[in-house]
Amino acid sequence: MRNSIHQRKRVSLIGMHLDRASPVALPQQIAAQMRDGILRGTLPAGTQFLGSREIARELGCSRMVVLSAWEILYAEGYLESMPRGGVSVATVHRNAAVPPPVPVDTSHIAGPISQRWQSLIGFTYDTNWESDFSPGAPDISTFPFGEWARLLRQTSQQPDKHECLDLSAAGLSELRREIAGFLGAVRGLVCMPEQIVVTSGTSSALDLCSRMILDHGDEVWVEEPGFVEAQWSLTAAGAKLVPVPVDGKGLCVAEGIRRAPHAKLIVVTPSHQYPLGISMGLERRLELLDWANRNDVWIIEDDYNSEFRHQDSMIASLKSLDREQRVIYLGTFSKIMMPSLRLGYIVAPERFVEIFTRGRARIDVHSSGVGQRALAEFMRQGHLLRHLRRMRKIYAERQQALMTAITSYLPNDLSVAPCATGLHLVALFSDRLKARMTDTKAARLLKAAGLHVQPLSQNHLEIPIYSGLVLGYGRLKAEDAPRLIAKMAKILGAAKK
Template sequence: MAGMHLDRGADMPLYQQVAAHLRARILDGSLQAGTRLLGSRDMAAELGCSRAIVLAACDLLYAEGYLLSVPRGGVRVAAIARPRAAAPAPDERDAGLRMSDRWKSLLATDYVFDMASPFSTGTPDIAEFPFEIWARLLRQSWHNPLRSACIDMAPLGWQPLREATAEFLGAVRGLLCRPEEVAITPASSGALDLCCRMLLDPGDEVWVEEPGFIEARWSLKAAGAKLVPVPVDEKGMVVAEGIRRAPRAKLAVVTPSHQFPLGVAMGLERRLELLEWASRQGSWIIEDDYNSEIRHRDSMVASLKSLDRAGRVIYLGTFSKVMLPSLRIGYLVASPGFTEAFGRGRARIDVHTAGTAQPALAEFLRQGHLLRYLRRMRKVYGERQDAVVAALRTLMPEQLDVAPTAAGLHLTALFTPRMAARMTDREASARSRQAGQFIQPLSQCYLGEPDRQGLVIGYGRLQAEEAMPRLAAVAARLRD
């Protein structure tokens, strides 16, 4: 029992500690097959524990096949096939993990992000979230829960939540849809991931916005898609260029209400062109309508889905961004046929979106709490965006071109030609990190060579009065 010390303060019971020690010595070959173990009394004396502990450890190892009891021969080590070589150390970058090539390339993507920075994109402020109401609704829904919420949750989600979501989208986005067109999903990323697997075969071409939302590209790549970057100008994705580069693409992924990351809205002509291409080709369009509920001006850009007569648009949205990031509940709206097929796929892959919060969320929507909360937060976020725009215009008028955006929790400040001649946005981002105020570089939203440089600045969690001092610290690093 050399080298064996029992730790009486550990969570692991003593008999399991003894068994783990013997098991390890058998596996590493220091206890050879046929070796006779000490008698249980001697072993217990050597370890300073009771004999019962030693006997329980040996029982476990008999059961696992490491020990044999030989008549009149005592307890002996069994002959087992030991692994020849030690397993390679787990290391994500190690090809020894033998992941698929697609997965390895996904993990190898160079991507800088810092959730802790108040300038990180897509993170809401939760300080004013009505936690008391939320807690009450959770308590109520769990006080006397229905079996259908505990055991038989449907793959497309809790029916009252599908109904409340359809109503919410009518009120907040002017999107008229029926509950049977709505699926409740593990936020919009989860919906996108399953859509990719449903729609794409390896090698299928997909249009993505350039620059665009990097996370969406990861799911597309994981599904084996061939990504076709399509440039974005001040009217959104240049559809004619998509048609020129990949006329038979199977899918286009777009953010038409306010493009990620540039913030522009897609013009009507482009929208009609995109819809026309998709219905002619039988291709799909995923409309990622993230954060459109958080609009800062009165005018609302209608969704692409509301123009879709041919049933080609799959509309994705999320409650995560407007409520609590960890909620991870979103929705998909598509033709009833697609939605039904999506539900069948969901049932096969992971059954349904986690159900414990769905009944409370349905009530939260039905009772109008989300609309009221959004109304309050639009004002807060609007003031934060104004503060960022004002600070950037005061501090870096020569370096950055800043335009307010109509919605969402971030804006993109483009480099002026003068600034672009001095440094890249990756360098500017690294300097912002040195100033303790990490800001994302625009160029990492590109698949190919960036045709613009800039900074993608989130303000969801930035107090308006902090915009000036924090950005002044960044400006000081960017000016020299």
Template sequence: MRKSLAGLRLERARAIPLHQQIAQYLRELILGGELSNGSLLAGSRVIASEIGCSRSVVNDALELLCAEGYLEAVDRSGFKVALEPPVCGHQPPSTRSPYRTTPRLRVDQFSNVWKLLLSEDYEINPMSPFSPGAPEIGSFPFDAWARIVRQTWRTPERQLLLAPAPQGVPRLRDAVADFLGSVRGLLCRPEEIVITSGTANSLDLLARMLLNPGDAVWLEEPGFSEARWACSAAGGQLVPVPVDESGLIVSEAIKRAPNARLAIVTPSNQYPLGMMLSLERRLQLLEWAYQQNAWIIEDDYNSEFRQPGNMIASLKSLDKTGRVIYVGTFSKIMFPSLRIGYLVANKVFADIFARGRARIDLHTSTHLQLALANFLRSGLLIRHVRRMRAVYAERHDAVVHEFRHQLADHLDIPTSGIGLHFVAFFTQSLAARISDIEAASRTRAAGVFVQALSQCYLTDPARQGFIVGFGQVQTEAASRLVGTIAACLARH
């Protein structure tokens, strides 16, 4: 008896071609054991009539399955099943095949490192107006950027297209060196720069390069979650170190893990609290790294948008022994999906890093590197950064004003050096009634995502609060958006 396909319902609104839908349906029947080896299918004309499509569509599907080995043609008899359904494990052939069911994958089937990363709850929503670190992309000069991208493609360089440089395109490294000197006051040479795919990529590669399993790593508490993810994945032993108004408490870090291999810090604008690492502690940190032959990763996120009066020299600029690796990105000053970042280290380190990277990651898009180099050389990015400093300062003031006006009884907001976010701490009375995780859940249900400060702690959080981004908040919308948060907290 020939097998019918009358049970198939084609979905013409889907992007998947009709013949692929037919082929997939037959694959599942065969792998599930519902069409056994040797079963004859109905003729293509009959199948086409049953499921309501043209005969050519059916023939395309059947020929595809023949090529894949599921079916074989039979002279003057159409097609028959040519595949014996697989039997997994010790189940008897009569048992329904797991290929027709949802895969039984569990978290405990993955590596211990991966299970650890997956176990951590971390909520973020880049589309939220209050998303920390999210820039205002509507003000970016996309017309000029698109023109430069097109021009770059018109005259591609054969050598760079065929032999990408793991350390980054030389032209971009030259431009980044000039950019850091102009915007950040960091004097460095192109040969000390390596182009990466953003901060997360830099941290991941550096952690794998510098850490052996069990090596201790100093991390600010609270701190940047991607730093602890990268170090955990590399097998590092995470050592949370508290911060105060002067930044990382270096003396406490030395007490907890004097022989640590690595310290990851945000000295210019501690994430997420916003204080700067004092000069005394900077020198203390550098001396520790020199004495212990340890490394320091300096994440200088958002420094381009701090007001000039609040911007101090980078830790890297004080480093005389080559122990500091400076990490930055263009994601915050352009747009996140660009995925181009950089690190600055002594030349020997940069060369070795690039050699190691070539074995596991190779390079960031050469085409976009060339376009970005031309964009930097045009001066357009520096003009955009300077323009956005004023925009972000205005938005910061508007959002802080509304928080202080509408939530004065619930939240304390210290003065910040701007950037792209600030922290609103819960008052004792609010913290006694609700956690920041629960409060964030309530605001999210009301349509406004705001990140809980607790997510940035490796240990029990010392304080409750919100991390409030303002880069995407239109000034005229600040009152309404903050009002939604105020209403959620008031209802509780």
């Protein structure tokens, strides 16, 4: 009997849904859902739970959040400590009134899906794609659709028979050659076409890399705050996410080593960190590469929006410093052309190219051959570089207009700094504004008034370090910035009354 108790399987809480937009604090949400399970009998007396660190990683929150939830349940008598450490469910009278659960919308979760996918599907994340302030949306109004349509017609009317029947999973050779040339010209990244695997975008590339590199339970460093959609792919592959703070110099490598010295993979956005917009300094980059080399760790570099630099100086990619072939570089055409194109690429170390190609063939064979051929011609004829040069100028003007408007209308509430790259800015809350409201409350107030913005806090896995708003300007017309920010100032100013 004694042995059976110690060998009892410890319970995970990975299927639990946490609503970060809710006014109910995370510890109270966890406590409420555990309390409900205990009273309903789904968590019977004697049930033992995984350690607080493991549960925190599963739920994507800090360990302190989990410990705070447990303290609530300890005080109420629902949990008890085990003699040799750990937490278990105490004996509870089931005739007690069941308190109302924290409102969680699970109507969209149906069917016998895994707990891991329940947690992913149930995760709420505001993308605000249709907003003037969407941080990831490019402006397609000036895209050369005439040239693109002509090339699509030519490709469809005169298809290559080999490509119709047996296109390589690595992608069309002509497109891989054009991508290599493009990266050399735009990013200063020297690579061979044979190092490139064409994908269906960054999400597809990250999903492929995660599934092929990671085993269930492998630890992965992710930036804190960071790109939530990248976290989804990693979680779907069974990874344990380890949030590593980002400061003014980028990813804090020393803290990552302290938190997860046996990590298998690191995912970073070094040239233009999302969402803070910080560029990782050279010292940090070399520190990261050195540690990865010495500890057999792989690095995925998401070169997020780095084509849109607003200054003359180019921020070199991490891959360009990689001498030991540790970095896997991801790029996409979604922002520089259009999101619906669904074409991107991986620049991989030579040892990975054949493996990724075989893996791609097992998952979805290859991307559209017609789209690849048209894109190769579009690049070869110079249309992409011309469009990119035009959009750099437009986006730089929009960034400046947004910053000027914020400085004019909200000088005491929001602070912004220019980013050399990208399609968004982060407006950090002043202490004065933080004393009046959270960024999630501000986002709700603004949305109710027709201004749809993202709260910075939704990009945190742990208790938010930063409070602010993520403001995209890809779709924002420069002449509209003063009017919209003036409206924002009026709404936030009125909220203090």
